[in-house]
Amino acid sequence: MEEREISKAVIKRLPRYYRYLGELMENGVERISSGELSKRMSVTASQIRQDLNNFGGFGQQGYGYNVKYLYEEIGKILGLDKKHNMIIIGGGNLGQALANYVDFEKRGFYIKGIFDVNPILKGLSVRGIQIHMLEDLESFIKDEDIQIAALTLPKSKAEEMTKLLVQYGIKAIWNFAHIDLDVPSDVLVENVHLSESLMQLSYNITRYEKEHPRS
Amino acid sequence: MEEREISKAVIKRLPRYYRYLGELMENGVERISSGELSKRMSVTASQIRQDLNNFGGFGQQGYGYNVKYLYEEIGKILGLDKKHNMIIIGGGNLGQALANYVDFEKRGFYIKGIFDVNPILKGLSVRGIQIHMLEDLESFIKDEDIQIAALTLPKSKAEEMTKLLVQYGIKAIWNFAHIDLDVPSDVLVENVHLSESLMQLSYNITRYEKEHPRS
DNA sequence: TAGATTGTTAATCGATTAACAATC
DNA sequence: TAGATTGTTAATCGATTAACAATC
Numbered sequence: 001m002e003e004r005e006i007s008k009a010v011i012k013r014l015p016r017y018y019r020y021l022g023e024l025m026e027n028g029v030e031r032i033s034s035g036e037l038s039k040r041m042s043v044t045a046s047q048i049r050q051d052l053n054n055f056g057g058f059g060q061q062g063y064g065y066n067v068k069y070l071y072e073e074i075g076k077i078l079g080l081d082k083k084h085n086m087i088i089i090g091g092g093n094l095g096q097a098l099a100n101y102v103d104f105e106k107r108g109f110y111i112k113g114i115f116d117v118n119p120i121l122k123g124l125s126v127r128g129i130q131i132h133m134l135e136d137l138e139s140f141i142k143d144e145d146i147q148i149a150a151l152t153l154p155k156s157k158a159e160e161m162t163k164l165l166v167q168y169g170i171k172a173i174w175n176f177a178h179i180d181l182d183v184p185s186d187v188l189v190e191n192v193h194l195s196e197s198l199m200q201l202s203y204n205i206t207r208y209e210k211e212h213p214r215s
Numbered sequence: 216m217e218e219r220e221i222s223k224a225v226i227k228r229l230p231r232y233y234r235y236l237g238e239l240m241e242n243g244v245e246r247i248s249s250g251e252l253s254k255r256m257s258v259t260a261s262q263i264r265q266d267l268n269n270f271g272g273f274g275q276q277g278y279g280y281n282v283k284y285l286y287e288e289i290g291k292i293l294g295l296d297k298k299h300n301m302i303i304i305g306g307g308n309l310g311q312a313l314a315n316y317v318d319f320e321k322r323g324f325y326i327k328g329i330f331d332v333n334p335i336l337k338g339l340s341v342r343g344i345q346i347h348m349l350e351d352l353e354s355f356i357k358d359e360d361i362q363i364a365a366l367t368l369p370k371s372k373a374e375e376m377t378k379l380l381v382q383y384g385i386k387a388i389w390n391f392a393h394i395d396l397d398v399p400s401d402v403l404v405e406n407v408h409l410s411e412s413l414m415q416l417s418y419n420i421t422r423y424e425k426e427h428p429r430s
Numbered sequence: 431t432a433g434a435t436t437g438t439t440a441a442t443c444g445a446t447t448a449a450c451a452a453t454c
Numbered sequence: 455t456a457g458a459t460t461g462t463t464a465a466t467c468g469a470t471t472a473a474c475a476a477t478c
Contacts, residue, residue, distance in 0.1 A: 007445070009444095019393065046449095050445090053462075062457070064458085084420070092315075107414070108417075172420050188416060190412055192409065194316075194407065195319065195322065201389055204226075205299070224468095225469095259470075261470075265470075276434075279436080
């Protein structure tokens with residue numbers, strides 16, 4: 001059953017709320033009002049209340065929000081209370097950088113293996129995570145119940161690899177390749193296009209320099 | 216002088232247009248209509264024309280757009296026709312992954328150096344890019360005319376490093392740390408929050424599973 | 431010229447902000 | 455109870471889509 005659709009804009013803000021609430025918790029703050037949070041995060045209080053009320057009433061009139069409770073509830077909305085098994089496709093620098101990033105595990109994302117075509121990497125491991133060859137991919141996905149594949153390959157290889165991943169039953173792809181993946185509608189894709197991010201920065205630099213010419 | 220402000224949504228789409236036009240060029244396509252491009256990119260033709268007309272009329276009635284011309288014009292809008300000197304702050308895996316990424320240079324982004332606090336890395340280099348110690352940072356930024364710093368440090372160090380970078384006159388920060396940087400208004404920041412991206416994917420997986428329960 | 435397709439205005443849609451009654 | 459602050463409706467703002475005259 002389809003519940004009312006939540007807009008992408010709202011989803012994009014949730015992790016940021018989650019991060020701020022986590023910091024508040026660390027600082028021992030127990031309750032916070034939308035007004036106070038709005039100041040810290042530089043968003044309107046109205047937006048915070050609207051966003052949260054897409055998922056239910058987490059606050060209390062006259063009191064505000066309980067930080068720990070709201071943190072946990074947003075965590076649940078984001079699915080961080082569940083375990084997600086991941087693999088990394090591509091044992092290059094970026095793949096290894098992701099493998100080395102321990103914080104993912106704190107959020108429920110477990111990197112179970114790294115896959116590469118380069119036989120030189122065979123048997124090596126990164127932070128205890130073994131690098132496997134492609135021939136093991138299918139059985140690994142099934143045996144280890146892998147949901148997510150992080151795709152850190154050059155564009156040229158990313159396309160065929162995606163076909164395999166879909167065929168082997170992957171549920172979601174975290175895509176770092178500079179290409180729009182073509183997948184069936186039951187496979188989810190989240191893109192991280194680094195060069196596009198850098199181009200946006202470049203645009204802003206260029207515009208800023210036009211508006212503020214140096215003497 | 217302030218020209219009419221271009222919305223963030225438009226800027227975010229420009230690099231994707233640029234990528235598609237680049238691919239069309241590689242395939243020897245000389246002209247394309249907004250209608251044809253809209254099919255390939257899965258956006259509306261109307262949006263393409265609106266987006267482009269923020270910057271000027273690049274097309275011709277009855278003909279469409281010249282691919283090479285439009286590619287170059289979008290490149291100019293994004294500032295890719297200019298050289299941008301970059302440094303990477305943080306010689307860890309992510310920093311090295313960025314340093315190894317050659318495509319940045321094709322777009323005018325030159326990585327001039329990597330900086331780290333770890334003396335073990337001193338004098339090493341990645342793809343010919345030397346790793347320097349922090350004491351050289353100030354002079355390096357000035358001597359090498361560095362505009363952009365890619366910040367690939369843990370949250371704890373990112374804050375103080377940002378202060379230094381600002382003090383030393385950096386123009387823009389490409390931020391990979393999980394923190395919102397506090398900078399003066401003349402320093403531009405572009406964030407890449409990997410864990411937030413992964414959380415969005417997690418949300419979508421969770422929602423999908425709710426809507427499509429397994430038998 | 432006739433057909434195609436842009437540039438641009440107008441209409442629609444959706445997201446953000448403001449306001450305030452409900453209520454803790 | 456009085457004050458504070460939410461949840462939610464209404465108003466505003468901005469972005470997307472549709473439509474079409476201009477024109478190549």
